[in-house]
Amino acid sequence: MNAVKAALRNPPLLTFVLVALVWLVAGLTLRGFGAYGHLRYLLELSAVIGIVAAGQTLVILMGGIDLSVGAVITVTAILLPLISPDFDPTGGIGIVLTLAIASGIGFINGAGAAYLKVPPIIMTLAMATFLQGMLVIVAGGSAVSVTNATVIWLGQARPFGIPAGVLLWIAVSIVMLLIIHRMPAGARFLALGANPLAARLSGVSVTRNTLLLFTLSGFFAGLAGILILGMNRQGYVGIGDPYLLTSIAAVVLGGTSILGGRGTYAGTIPGAILLVTTTALITVVNASPGWRSIMFGALILGLLLISGREARR
Amino acid sequence: MTNSMPLLEARRVFKGFFGNPVLKGVDIALEPGRVHALLGENGAGKSTLINLLSGALQPDEGDVVVDGHPVSRFSPAAAREAGIAVVQQELSLAAELSIAENIGLGASPRRFGLIDYGKLATSVAEVCERVGLTEPLDMPVGDLPLGRRQMVEIAKALYRKPRVLILDEPTSSLSAHEAGILADLIRKLRDEGIALLYISHRLNEVQALCSHVTILKDGVVTADQPLAGVDNEGLVRLMVGRDAGDLFPPRLEGATGAELINLKKFSAGLARDIDFHASAGEIVGIGGLVGQGQEDFLLGLYGAIPASAETSEISGDRGPFKSVETANAAGLAYIPADRKHEGLVLPHSIASNLLLPSLGRLTKHGLRDRAAERDLVADLARRLTIRGDVDRAVQALSGGNQQKVALAKWLPLEPSVLLLNDPTRGVDIETKREIYLMLQSFAREGKLVILLSSDTPELVHLCDRVAVFREGRVVATLAQSEISEEAIVGAAMGVSTKGAAA
Structure with missing residues (x-):
């Protein structure tokens, strides 16, 4: 009984349990769901959301939100093939450049929030709109194909049978958990999220940490964009759009407070898997796209009521 | 009746x-x-x-x-x-x-x-x-x-x-x-x-x-x-339930040390053209009616709000601080009056609150050193007699104990100048005494204590000097021999001309 109560108070654990239950039930009832190939595919999709949601988790922990992650993904997916130089067979230069641009976009978001005091929700929404306009001008309506070797490897290779994207996600998860739980910066983010004034008067720099957070969010969105490009082999306008809401939903499903100050990436990880699994289950149901969207929205609400709801304050 | x-x-x-x-x-x-x-x-x-x-x-x-x-x-x-x-x-x-x-x-x-x-x-x-x-x-x-x-x-x-x-x-x-x-x-x-x-x-x-x-x-x-x-x-x-003795500890006679603060025409927020100086080993009181610029004066010194001055020297640094971090680095610490909103991160644990200002100092290879943090928290809790589990949320503590946490978190930084904004507001008598004794021991160790208080007896019994604010200006600086409740309240209300601004 006590163990159950403890689990109910521990959102990351609760979300993990929920994922396990859903997989178990679906695996026993739906043919093909429990196949290794199918589960691996679900994890591959989760990896993308998990990596976008990494930056989102940090920003939300500090009480902000980043509405530009979808646009940043699209920017990286379209820009990378265009700026990868031909003389570099590995494609490393293109990746570094693209990640620098994605981080730069995040930095500008942070600068707007920190110096101009624009609320993050407005700043990042404006940034997303701005980027979408730029993309239409740069890329037009056409899709660009990727030839960058490293990107293709990342999207397609399976060392030891594990997709490279999942390996990348594991690496990102380790880094994220270290930042939040083992580095001074993580404790500062949480303090700023829970009480910015008290944190500032305790010598925590609001400016520096805001810049850092949004830069990280841009970086992780860029990383996810590269992975999506590798999996898709093509970049086009709108490729990143589905990841904005899913990244926020994964964070909240994992029990992180949307108001900031409380939460962990350990919850976002099962949050992302749960989200992808739910989508897959809905796809199995034979329904029109409209109904699928409605079911998806209703299911997210239902899941939030079970796991990710705000704890009583 | x-x-x-x-x-x-x-x-x-x-x-x-x-x-x-x-x-x-x-x-x-x-x-x-x-x-x-x-x-x-x-x-x-x-x-x-x-x-x-x-x-x-x-x-x-x-x-x-x-x-x-x-x-x-x-x-x-x-x-x-x-x-x-x-x-x-x-x-x-x-x-x-x-x-x-x-x-x-x-x-x-x-x-x-x-x-x-x-x-x-x-x-x-x-x-x-x-x-x-x-x-x-x-x-x-x-x-x-x-x-x-x-x-x-x-x-x-x-x-x-x-x-x-x-x-x-x-x-x-x-x-x-x-x-x-x-x-x-x-x-x-x-x-x-x-x-x-x-x-x-x-x-x-x-x-x-x-x-x-x-x-x-x-x-x-x-x-x-x-x-x-x-x-x-x-x-x-x-x-x-026992004889509490005097609320205020006996006054200490100590030598004052080097000058730590010297301001000419310092302005911040409501505080205007303040001339002020203070030395190590002193407890300097800030008095006056509530909201006459005293708080802005402290916040300006602390770099938390923009400040300007004709000449200023704070802890060997020129010019008012531009940010709280630079003030912290120069050895200043500020304990706010509104501990629930300004002093503490209420939903977080006692331990995280105690560690917040010293997070950057307790690291090994860039990661937080858990063992060192535990030792520090245990040490602070012992020194300030904060009992019980330090992983409890700080909002579970009584007002007096919350104030102790808000004070204790600065000790690891060994500040040379302590700015206190009404530290005993809503605090029980036992904790008040502890805080008074702590302030005295800070002064004895050669730190400068600046005590803003709305409780006039506190200023009378603890301070070596009291600057009284009225409408954003220092209207009187009372030397120790001149400090009395009447003198402070009189100056604050503008009915006395004794002790012209120094």
Whole structure:
């Protein structure tokens, strides 16, 4: 009984349990769901959301939100093939450049929030709109194909049978958990999220940490964009759009407070898997796209009521 | 008058939270035309008793009795109906609404279902005059300083024409002048036959206003008697259950060291053209009515709000600090008055709050050194006698212990200048003494302590020098031999010319 109560108070654990239950039930009832190939595919999709949601988790922990992650993904997916130089067979230069641009976009978001005091929700929404306009001008309506070797490897290779994207996600998860739980910066983010004034008067720099957070969010969105490009082999306008809401939903499903100050990436990880699994289950149901969207929205609400709801304050 | 039937009583009430008994069979009777004092240390059960008397909580056992009739299910609505009004210690005003709207909230006169603003204004103006609120009634409450908001809160209670008025620490944020108005008002209400319950940590006020006292200690009544013939020491003894000795420790005579602060024409926020200097080993007091620029002066020194100065030297650094981090690096630390909103991250643990300023110092290869952090937290908790599990949320602590956490978190940085903003507000006597002793030991170790306080006796008994603020300027700097309550209050109110600005 006590163990159950403890689990109910521990959102990351609760979300993990929920994922396990859903997989178990679906695996026993739906043919093909429990196949290794199918589960691996679900994890591959989760990896993308998990990596976008990494930056989102940090920003939300500090009480902000980043509405530009979808646009940043699209920017990286379209820009990378265009700026990868031909003389570099590995494609490393293109990746570094693209990640620098994605981080730069995040930095500008942070600068707007920190110096101009624009609320993050407005700043990042404006940034997303701005980027979408730029993309239409740069890329037009056409899709660009990727030839960058490293990107293709990342999207397609399976060392030891594990997709490279999942390996990348594991690496990102380790880094994220270290930042939040083992580095001074993580404790500062949480303090700023829970009480910015008290944190500032305790010598925590609001400016520096805001810049850092949004830069990280841009970086992780860029990383996810590269992975999506590798999996898709093509970049086009709108490729990143589905990841904005899913990244926020994964964070909240994992029990992180949307108001900031409380939460962990350990919850976002099962949050992302749960989200992808739910989508897959809905796809199995034979329904029109409209109904699928409605079911998806209703299911997210239902899941939030079970796991990710705000704890009583 | 005093032998009439009580308007409101609690009879043998018990109340516990999560298995912890807070009130263990408490009796109290509020009679018309009497100012009744309720005393007790923080955590003694005063707030719980008030909540029972005002219907916010239900007793586990025992009765709340109105006009001699036990009430079975007492609710806030029933309490209002019975004419019971409470002025809470924590303000319950809506910052965006005007003074008039706040006072009338929930009890506004209606016409055709809409608020009758004309009628509201006249009836509110009447109450405001009684409490000495002269601000325009359409002014948003958020624009008022803390002390004036407290007066609005009192006006709000009076607007409902109560028969029983409960005042929970009404003067903790009031200036001496406002406290005086309130005292006159309380006497007037008493003479009108209202039953008053007065809760305060300031014993001189209690002595001046009240005629009967109930003292709570750990949920039990230790005294229920007329106040006449009991002196302050006697009251303190009843509260702490032993001889507390003097509240203030004896003054220390120490040599002052090097000059740490020297300001010419320093301005920040409301504070204008301040000339100020202070040296290591001193305790310098900042006095004056509430909201005369004292807080902005400290925040400006601390780099938390923009400041300017003709010449300035703070801890060997030129020019006012541009950010809190540079001030911290130069050895300054600030303990805010509003510990719940400015001093502490309430939902986080005691340990994380204690570690926040020193996070960057306890690292190994860029990662937090858990062992070193644990040692530091244990050491701080021991030095400040913060008992219990340090992983509890800091909001679970009593006010006094919260203040200790807000102070203790700076110790690892070994600051050379401590800026304190009303550190003993709403703190029990035992913790007050601990804080006073701590401030003295800081000064003895050669640190500079700047103590802003709204509690004048504190300034008198602890400080080597007191700068008195009025309308943003230092109007008097009193040397130790000149410090007295009269001199400070006089300068603050502009009635004395003694001790010209130095």
